[in-house]
Amino acid sequence: MTKILQQYSVSLFFVLTFVISWSFWSLPWLYQQGWIDQLPNWWGLGSFGPSLAGIILISLLYGSSGLKRLFKRLTRFKASFKLYLVVAFLPIGILVTTLALGTLLFNAQYDWSLLPTISGFGLVFIQILLLGGPMNEELGWRGFALPKLQQSTSALNASLWIGSIWAIWHLPLFMAEIPGYTLMPFYLYWLNTLALAIIFTWLYNTGKGQLWLSVLLHTFFNTINWLMLPLLPTSISSKIAVIYVGTMLLVAIFMVIKFGRNSLSNQMKNIEI
Template structure:
């Protein structure tokens, strides 16, 4: 039910932007974009309060605020994985005769216009917070109560990808202006989000279900993709390779090597 509400709630603000021809870089469009982005997180919090008792609610906010859940080791993993994927994708592309990695527009123009870096900073901060309070903060736990980590990652990844769909029809969005609908890049983007979902579950399950760690990971994925530009094929292919390595090493059931998937404190455990 949460997944349906999260997608429908966001689309309720983004579909009117399509119908009215509103651009996301306009004042009205920016409001519609931000409200739509906030829906997964707002409803994630609402479902936490509807589903769990005080123990579960406290657990949620601890996962959002506690640094100790991921520590230095997993913080290093969080920071190195997206950076490593971007750099390695650029190297692979270069070895195959492509242009290799280049700096994003925000970096190249920073010396002349420091404001040019703001889009990268925006995508690295606000959207991950607004989204992950729901996707991983609520939905992933509920999916893993019934299914393996791999199945939960697949379901959430598909829904997460479809959630972005209206953006491809709204001018002023990255998806519309830089990717386009039904292009090769479109299919790579949509499939790549599913691959990212596997990596996010792996980090989440190995950091005591840290939502804060996932927010940092999501933001760092966005930021590195903005500042280090590499061809989509090599970039997303490496995320699929990483997903396969994770499942092969840590196991499809939990992606942790443990026998059980970590789960929130349920009412029956009182």
């Protein structure tokens, strides 16, 4: 049994992630189609699918020692100051570049009064950190799938696999037209997620498996996206989305060229799950 789990562990992780998440995320679409009378307010719990699947697979494969190593990777906060700067300012830099190009190319005007106060930003940041994606997902995508895939393929290939499946995982939210998932067509979202996966792999490998950095970067990206959406003029929001995705892809391509497809980092070492 353990041999089968080891051999098909990544596939089982992806299947379990989809089963958990889509069991919840299908509810808004079913409600919209009139197939259920009420939409439960707990449908959003589907976002915990990747982390829950990662914890289950690690527990089955490695027992309590594997869970301890996972927790250690999550709570290892010590990292170079440069990495923390990248985590904080890369999402901001991509946002500023996107908005600046929107103004330059399309004369976009933004309503800056919609930005929250510093305290409001902090509250949103904490909420997103705990419930808005990072902790819900990273114990699975980067905590389990990425190091597992990198045992048998290059960092770039692992990133492309995770990025594609990560995008498809969100399909029920597109089908139900959940706010935040109507700004761009799915193919653009897929390209954006591929770029994100490459950036996350670079960070994970450079940070030598520190999950906290992945959680933090995920939080910054989600928070920045939350800030950007209300600012966008409706008439050209789709064009701004193209600029955003294009900027993300350029960053990802730069990382592949600079660090190489095999490791996407000059700091990589074998990371024990």
